[in-house]
Amino acid sequence: MSKRVQLLLRAARAYSEAGAHAEAARCYDALGWRWTAADAYHRAGDLEHAAETYRRSGHPDRAARCFRLLGLPDRAARCWQEVGSPLEAGWELLVADRTEAAAPLLADAARTPPTAPGPSLRLRLAGALYRRIADRGGPGRAVGPEPLTALLAEVERGILTVSSRTERLRLLEWGVEAADRIDRFDLSAALFGAAHRPRRDQSGARTEVLEQWQDWAARRLGGTAWLPGPGATPVAG
Template identity: 70%
Template structure:
């Protein structure tokens, strides 16, 4: 390790310990440690730099999260497109209420679907939400939510059976987002419940699920008192 590298690394760690995350990020950037730099930018609240650095580090999911928080769905979708993930790109635009732009991306994803039950279910979920959002609406028109509700039931059944943490959490996020769009908060809560009580070998992810559940309940329902206690 060169003296410059050693000094920058020491400085980055010192800044991080002092809570000076923006300074730590610049040090990590100088070292070429993009993941550490992106994480520090994120902690500093600099979502623009965090998003770009996550993208360069090969983490389109984290980059898209930042752009979504910035209210820039086009950039979020572009992160996924650049990574060759049209389904996720289309989903970003659906969440922003832009089904017309999402349609071609979802059509591309449908022509080359990813294997496995979870990606296929996410593709079907995106298709159902797209059709619902693209339907012509009008005063007094009640849109049929039954296709989405049926898919949410499938999500609830599949989530506990998924062994890969990332896929489990992604399906949970998509299911909850879809349930929120049709204001079926009871179904969103059921998805969290399904993810919170996985098989014994998946118990390590319960704290993460509970944290997301608490954040969602506080935002959507204004109350978390009814949730399971941490470690329970």
């Protein structure tokens, strides 16, 4: 390890311990430790630098999330397009009510539909939400949420059959977004409950699900007292 690397590491750690995360991020960036740098930029609240650094480090999901928080759906979508993921790119635009821009991306994704259960359900969710948003704006047309509610029930039943932890969490996020769009917070809560049920390979994911559930309940329902505690098993129902 060169003297320069040692000094940069020492400086980065000192800055981190002092809570100077932006300065720590610049040190990590100079070292080429892009993931660590992006994480430090995020902790510093510099979402734009965090997004670009996540993107350069090959994590489009983290980059897109930062751009979404910045209110930049086009840049969020571009992160996914750069890695050949039109479904995720279309979703970023769809949830920002950019239906016209989302349409060709979702159509591209539908040309070669995924066969894995998680992405397949997400493609169907995107299509159902797109139709509801697009049709709702048509003259004299009112489309009810019934097709979407039926699909959300299917997502609830199938979420724990998805083997990939990352895919389960992404499916949960999309399902909750769709349920919230039709003001069916009961369905959103049911999705969280399903994702929080025990699974042998997801103890860490259950903690993450519970944290997201608590954040959602505080924002949407104004409280979290009714949620399960850490380690608790939700009652199926």
